[in-house]
Amino acid sequence: MTVYTSPYPAVPVPDDEYSPNAPAFIDAASGKTISxxxxxxxxxxxxxxxxxxxxxxxxxxxxxxxxxxxxxxxxxxxxxxxxxxxxxxxxxxxxxxxxxxxxxxxxxxxxxxxxxxxxxxxxxxxxxxxxxxxxxxxxxxxxxxxxxxxxxxxxxxxxxxxxxxxxxxxxxxxxKFPGELANETVLVCYSSGTTGKPKGVMTTHRNLTALMGMVDTVYPRDGTSQVMLGALPFYHIFGAIKLLHFPFTRGMPTVVMQKFDPVDACKWIEKYRVSDMLVVPPMCLIFTHHPAVGQYNLKSLKFLLSGAAPLGAPLVNALAKRLKSVGTNIIVSQGYGLTETSPTSHMLPVHDAMRKIGSIGPLLPNLEARLVNDDVDDAAVGQPGELWLRGPSIMKGYLNNVEATTNAITPDGWFKTGDVAVIDEDGYYAIVDRRKELIKYKGFQVPPAELESVLLQHPDIVDVAVIGVVSEEEATELPRAYVVSKNGLAPHETKAFGESVQEWIKPRVARHKFLRGGVVVVDVIPKSAAGKILRRELRERAKAEGVANRPVRAKL
CATH class of the missing domain: 3.40.50.980 (Rossmann fold)
Incomplete structure (x- = not known):
């Protein structure tokens, strides 16, 4: 068994002290400040x-x-x-x-x-x-x-x-939660894991206190001048921990935006002299092209950290070029993690942000990792394997779901992320694939099984499969449904039917679960002998079909 450790030494929880009069949280729109x-x-x-x-x-x-x-x-x-x-x-x-x-x-x-x-x-x-x-x-x-x-x-x-x-x-x-009480649950954020309905992730007090010190090792310091822009949603563990918990431990005020808007973001960066911002790839894409970037003074901006979904080298280069063209001395980096890892397990250090562009960086301190093929063999350096993680920031398990917990965490404590990674000779990781069926739309989780259960309530749909299709234009996956019509449809009827399905589902799900990848009418959903949907076949077909927000018909 090959077990990788972090290149960083183990760290204790930081114990910094900051002025009680220093701002902690600032409402961007009103200027209301809480010290x-x-x-x-x-x-x-x-x-x-x-x-x-x-x-x-x-x-x-x-x-x-x-x-x-x-x-x-x-x-x-x-x-x-x-x-x-x-x-x-x-x-x-x-x-x-x-x-x-x-x-x-x-x-x-x-x-x-x-x-x-x-x-x-x-x-x-x-x-x-x-x-x-x-x-x-x-x-x-x-x-x-x-x-x-x-x-x-x-x-x-x-x-x-x-x-x-x-x-x-x-x-x-x-x-207080001393000793063993530190293993009591403090947060229950919901994650879809690999399949089924969203599951409650039991994050403990120990998970969070450990993570603060682990991230502190890698996250760049710039004295007392750092100001964080809080544009990501706080209900997501990425926002809850990295925008509310972590900046506070660093003495960094967080400027709170109700929701992300590129014009407002640029306005608040200028007004509050924001230096740091956590982003997801679609936000990076917007900043690369939006005219507001050239209309405000963004020179205070020094560090962007992307997470929630992979950020490719072409987009990193384009974003850095755009921001530097308006006078910033920006560094664009990225990290990796899941709700189940509280959330961060990897982060690309600033000194290697360009040399290792596209990488998620080395393992954070206090963590161990394995790259495993078929739950058995360890992958060699440079070869892909499912990323398994073990350490103090790994969740306690899924709430009220022993089966899901058992499937996700081995008896000796390894959490199976479902993501396929490679490690290079320098100990830097890159995510190359995902074993999970989960769709990531702009960093938000979209479980196919949940959408399928909703679509099967449609009176004219008898079978369905949902996958994610990659949109390079939007830098994200888009949910696409393959549906079998109850009565059969002529080719000229499929477009209108698909559009009606896209509208039908909107009041029944959250906005990030809309079928933006389109609806494809098919004769049959490909399945294995055991009845499991063969999503790989659908993904291959989707590559040939391309991304189109209009329904199409395909024979399977």
């Missing part, structure tokens, strides 16, 4: 409110170990709620803000959440979810806290608000 000391006061006050004031105000009582959901786009309230929940000893489950009521229902039920902190704009989705669950409005109100802080919105009636829980008291200190 580090204000953040701590708010966190301990809200933690008290969660534990002691909720039942007094008619809400559900929650105690250490209970699960609380956050369902909101990015806001300056996010770090207050997230860290207050952690300080109160709660487990926080973070829900995709584009979820429909049915999708939210799965996470609410599976996670065992007792209370949801919801943005006012998403309150109708939560109420619809409770209606599906046969929870009447009176009972639903006890489980809801509206997340409209610090700008209280009118017209929300008798719903509890975040500021109803503030200023009533404060925990003296956060709940």
């Amino acid at each position: 580090r000391s204000e953040w701590r006061d708010l966190t301990l006050s809200l933690a008290w409110g969660m534990r002691h004031e909720l039942p007094k105000l008619g809400g559900v009582a929650i105690t250490r170990g209970d699960v609380v959901m956050v369902f909101s786009p990015n806001s300056i309230a996010w770090p207050v709620v997230l860290f207050a929940g952690i300080a109160a000893g709660l487990r926080m489950t973070l829900a995709n803000s584009s979820y429909t009521a049915r999708e939210l229902e799965h996470q609410w039920t599976d996670s065992g959440a007792k209370v949801v902190f919801v943005h006012p704009a998403l309150l109708p989705v939560v109420l619809e979810m409770f209606k599906h669950l046969d929870v009447d409005l009176t009972a639903a109100r006890r489980k809801i806290v509206v997340l409209d802080w610090p700008f209280r919105e009118p017209g929300l009636g008798d719903f509890l608000r975040l500021d109803d829980l503030l200023g009533k008291g404060a925990l003296k200190d956060e709940e």
Whole structure:
């Protein structure tokens, strides 16, 4: 067995100290700023409110170990709620803000959440979810806290608000998780793993504290001038950890954007002198071509770190060239990780960003890796194998899913990522393929099985298979459905039928799951003798068909 270790020495958790008056989080649009000391006061006050004031105000009582959901786009309230929940000893489950009521229902039920902190704009989705669950409005109100802080919105009636829980008291200190208690779950983010419905990933206190020190080893330092732009969604573990946790440990203020917009991003980079930004490949593509890049002063920008999906050398070169043309001294790097790895396991160091362009870098400290073929043999250097990882940042397992956990983590602690990688002679890794069926649309996970189950509810579809097709233009995968019509269609009818299916599914799934890769009408879905969909055949066919957002007909 060949086991690789990190070239970096093992690291302890960092213990830096920063001025309590330094900004911690800044709302980009309003300029509202929370200092580090204000953040701590708010966190301990809200933690008290969660534990002691909720039942007094008619809400559900929650105690250490209970699960609380956050369902909101990015806001300056996010770090207050997230860290207050952690300080109160709660487990926080973070829900995709584009979820429909049915999708939210799965996470609410599976996670065992007792209370949801919801943005006012998403309150109708939560109420619809409770209606599906046969929870009447009176009972639903006890489980809801509206997340409209610090700008209280009118017209929300008798719903509890975040500021109803503030200023009533404060925990003296956060709940402690020493020794073995550090292995208790603190986050339950949802990942699709390899197949099936999204699964709750049990991330522990130990996972997170270990990861902070591991990333700190590689992430570049630039004194006290570093400012992070928080454009990625905080409900995704990439945003929750690398935009809310990590910058705080580094003393870097995070400028919070509600959602990514290229013009706004450039505006905030100029206004707040942003130096660092976490991105995904589609954002890199936008910055490469968008005119706003030349309309604002971006000279403060020094470091872009891409994640969530592979970033190829051509796009890195094009982006760096564009940003340098407007006066930046930019370094574009990338890392690798999954929800199950908390999330980062690899990161390309800045001194090798160009020499090793396209690589995800070496293994972070405290981790071990294997490259395995067919769960048995180790691949040689330069040869592809499935990446297995072991170390303190690997999840505890999947919530309420022993089978999925057993399939993902070996008895001796190796997590099977499902991604195929190669390692070079210098110990640098590159992701070359994926064993998973999971589709990644702009960094968001799209499980084919989930879309297939929705499409099979269509009255005129009798069989279906969903795959991802690569769009070079958009630098992402697009979900494409291959469907068998119930009644059979003439060639001239397939286009209209496919377009109708694309529209039919939109109100039933989140936006990132739309069938942007098109709908292909086929006579039969290719399957093995055991009934397993032969997705490889569909992927080969898709390569020949190309990417087209219009339905086509193909014979299989």
